[in-house]
Amino acid sequence: MIILGLDPGYGTMGYGVIEKDARGNCTAVDYGVVKTPSGENFAVRLCILEEGVNAIFDKFHPEEAAMEELFFSKNITTGIAVAHARGVMLLACNKRCGRIFEYTPNQIKQALTGYGGADKGQMQRCVASHLRLPAVPRPDDAADALGVALCHAFTSRFANLFSVR
Secondary structure, eight states, X not given: OEEEEEXXXXXXXXXXXXXXXXXXXXXXXXXXXXXXOTTSOHHHHXXXXXXXXXXXXXXXXXXEEEEEOOOOSSOHHHHHHHHHHHHHHHHHHHHHTSOEEEEOHHHHHHHXXXXXXXXXXXHHHHHHXXXXXXXXXXXXXXXXXXXXXXXXXXXXXXXXXXXOO
């Protein structure tokens, strides 16, 4: 099964594509980011994100997509912009595969490290270890997206609890 993990953002959207075999082993297929120009109109930036998601689907044909739920604690303005970006990503994923799942940051940390309070460094090292990569994936947004995909791979037997309805 090919799984797409997305780390939402309107300036930088991280993506990670993994393959999960019949025995549950996961391999990194590709990862990276889609960047939008900071000086560009916000609507155009959202269109760039949609095009990025569609390009990933065209290239890798994921069967399921997983996304980190929105979490912000201080800057509500940034949170609103990220929410718009997330909406575009959800729409694009739903149109392309219809099997979308969402996980909170703590759920992702718990699934990868066994501890819901793991820090960013621990998470990135676990992503590299689980995928048998020689180094921590860069940039951070791509590593985070791979973490989301791995979380889904590890917990997909409970998929009905996390699907977007």
